[in-house]
Amino acid sequence: MTNKLDVSAAALVLAAGGSRRMGHPKAALSWCGNSLLALAVRRARELSDRVHVVVGGHYPLIRFRCAAQPDRWVVNPDWADGQAGSLQRGLSSLPGGVTGAYVLLVDQPAIDPEFWPSMRQAVEEEVGRRPVAADLDGMAGAPAYLPRSMWPAIARLHGDQGAGRLLRRLDTRLVAAPGAVQDIDRWADWQRLRALRKATPCRPR
Incomplete structure (x- = not known):
C-alpha cells in the first residue's frame, strides 16, 4: 500500500502500558479472532505501509500472542x-522523510471499520500538514494523525500526557469515529464490549 499525493505517513501503535487497572494485558485479549494488538497492527496497515509498535509492559508476551507483525518493535524501558515517553520513542523511531504519524491505541476495538479509510482520506486531503483526529463526542482524540510540525511540542510532554490536549488547541480536523469512545480501561469495560460484540457479529476487514 502506498500513500497518495506527497503524503508519506507512518503508523504507530502504542502498546506499552501495564494494564494495571485491567489486571490483565489488554493487548493480548482476543477480539474477532485477533489479539487486540494484532487487530491494531492490521488497522494500522490500512493507513500506512510502515508500522511501528511501541511496547514495554508485558513484553514479550504480547508480541508472542500477536499474529500480525509490524515493521519494527520499539521497546520503551x-x-x-x-x-508521553512511549509516544516520543515511537516518533523518534520513524525515518526522517515521513510527513507525520498515525497513532493508534490497542484498547479501541469497537471502532467502525469504515473509520480507517475515512481517516486516511482526510489526511490525504490535508496533504499531511493538518492534524486529523477521531471525533470523540466533539473532542479530538485517538486514533489521530500527528503532522511533523506537532512533534516538537510532543517532545515536551511528560508522564501520562498524550497528544490529545495539543490536538484540542490546534485546528484539528475531526473524523466521525463510531465506537471510538468505547475503550477498555477496566475488566467491566471489557465485559461490556464483549456483550456488545455478541450482539453485533464481527465484520471482516
Missing part, C-alpha cells in the same frame, strides 16, 4: 513513566 521507561514505559511505567506514562504514555
Whole structure:
C-alpha cells in the first residue's frame, strides 16, 4: 500500500502500558479472532505501509500472542513513566522523510471499520500538514494523525500526557469515529464490549 499525493505517513501503535487497572494485558485479549494488538497492527496497515509498535509492559508476551507483525518493535524501558515517553520513542523511531504519524491505541476495538479509510482520506486531503483526529463526542482524540510540525511540542510532554490536549488547541480536523469512545480501561469495560460484540457479529476487514 502506498500513500497518495506527497503524503508519506507512518503508523504507530502504542502498546506499552501495564494494564494495571485491567489486571490483565489488554493487548493480548482476543477480539474477532485477533489479539487486540494484532487487530491494531492490521488497522494500522490500512493507513500506512510502515508500522511501528511501541511496547514495554508485558513484553514479550504480547508480541508472542500477536499474529500480525509490524515493521519494527520499539521497546520503551521507561514505559511505567506514562504514555508521553512511549509516544516520543515511537516518533523518534520513524525515518526522517515521513510527513507525520498515525497513532493508534490497542484498547479501541469497537471502532467502525469504515473509520480507517475515512481517516486516511482526510489526511490525504490535508496533504499531511493538518492534524486529523477521531471525533470523540466533539473532542479530538485517538486514533489521530500527528503532522511533523506537532512533534516538537510532543517532545515536551511528560508522564501520562498524550497528544490529545495539543490536538484540542490546534485546528484539528475531526473524523466521525463510531465506537471510538468505547475503550477498555477496566475488566467491566471489557465485559461490556464483549456483550456488545455478541450482539453485533464481527465484520471482516
